Amino acid sequence: MNGVVEAAAVSKWYGEVLGLNAFTASFGKGITGLVGPNGAGKSTLFKLLIGQLHSDQGKITLLGEDPWNNVSLKRRLGYCPEQNQLYGWLTGQQFVETLLRLDGMPPAKARQEATAALKVVGLSGAAQRPTRGYSRGMRQRAKLAQALAHHPEILILDEPLSGADPAGRVHILRTISDFARDGGHVLMSTHVLYEIERITNNIVLIHNGKAIAAGDIHAIRALIDEHPHAVRIETSKPRQLAQALARMEHVVSFEFPATDTLLVRTRKPDAFYRELPQIVSDTKLEVQGLESPDDSLDAVFRYLVG
């Protein structure tokens, strides 16, 4: 038992709903991706790890300690929640600074570290703007900045790429990689396998509250390639963007579920994500956000769990 995270038969119920079902896994050093569809139990696991939920059964440790009501352990971790924000009227700078003050950082140092963290995530230019005016991707980066700013040992990131624009994704992934390269540990959840593939081979698949597979990403990826992967793109000109994307051979279909949305299905998600920024840049079309619905991953999970 010397992993960064050790979970032994951990169960968590929300009333009659089972959030985690005898979840057992050991996460090692470096970056670990936790992949699963929405409702699989990813956020529940993370809440257990940061001590905001208490397990009903089993034992879970983070950095060798029980996280429940463990105040000193919180100094060692940086948490980036999926949806939360503090107060929208706070500027990015104030947002990070406020949370650093809660760590006990002196005001001048908090200001300095907040500025540095916002620079790392590429938000220096927007640091003095209220966060309520941020795009979803910018909010993700601001949350990543507050998670990083106090120099934790481990980052726990709940869907950090959700809704981020292409440029934001690059920034976030680069920041995470740099953090891990410098010796930090990262647990990152996503329901899109291809997002995490860029920064680690070490993943845990979670479904219905159970760890159903763990280890190398490539074998699982091969399975997923058999199922077209869906990407929902928010853009003001979905038809023009579809025209531009049509030249990708691996794109299978387009749908237009809303006037500002394009749904693309591709057989090679990794190539798609790699080529998309260039196409967007060449065509000068604006992309407000990217999201991958669960259905492609769901198909793989159905396959894996029989």
Add this chain to the structure above:
Amino acid sequence: MSISLPTYSRLELPLLGRRERVRAIIATGLRREFRRPAAIVVTVIGAAFTTITSIVLLFFAPLFLPGQPPDLTFFAVPASNGFVLFFVSLMAAVIGAGLIADDMQSMAFTLYMSRPITQTDYLLAKAAILAPLVAMVTIVPLLLTALVAALLGRVSWAIAVEAMGISLVIGGLLTAFYTAVTLFLSSLTRRKGIAAAGVFAVNFGLTVPAGILATRIGNPSLLYLSPWDDYVAVASVAFGATPTPIDWLAALAVLLGVTVLAAFVTYVRMKAVEVITG
């Protein structure tokens, strides 16, 4: 040739203590309240209205209160000013009801609790945000009334200073009661509207029926159910005025008991709270 791998090192800083961390929550909370027009309006109007009506009573005491001597007992009148009850309820509802409920609803609580602070720190900070604002209605008007009375020569400075001291104590009691009860109600729900309704229910839902029933059936013991009547009973005796129909000591015990119980239950509840969504 040697290869050195990068090693990550934590930032080692002389971190400030718990008091500073609580202060950071208070500062953020107060900044939040002073950005809300409703909070500013209620605080300013509440403080102004209760102060002005108390001072008006002072000016026209011979007219409104014939036979009222200009001594310490006079200050029981502004202390039991009905506008205090109204505005303290309004402030508790507008400001206090959302202090915890809003954080739960917006999931800001998740971010707070992901930092090295305890639930006690969080609750102390929330109480420290609400209490001074409630005191603007429960304590400040009484202090100003005593000050103005002394400046105008209506009472001696010795009496005014004594009145100020008593005002601090009984106003503090009322402030503590409303702070504890409001935070308790705010911790029960994610919807501040429900907590605000609870504040009004505790005040008027108990005060009005208790008053009516006590008169109708001739049993003043029912007034113990009304926090306002408990407070007035204590205030009257504290200023040496005619006692109200209920025993001040029992009334004080009710107020203190409810305050401590509300604070304790809120603490236990927050200690065990789990952040379910987000």
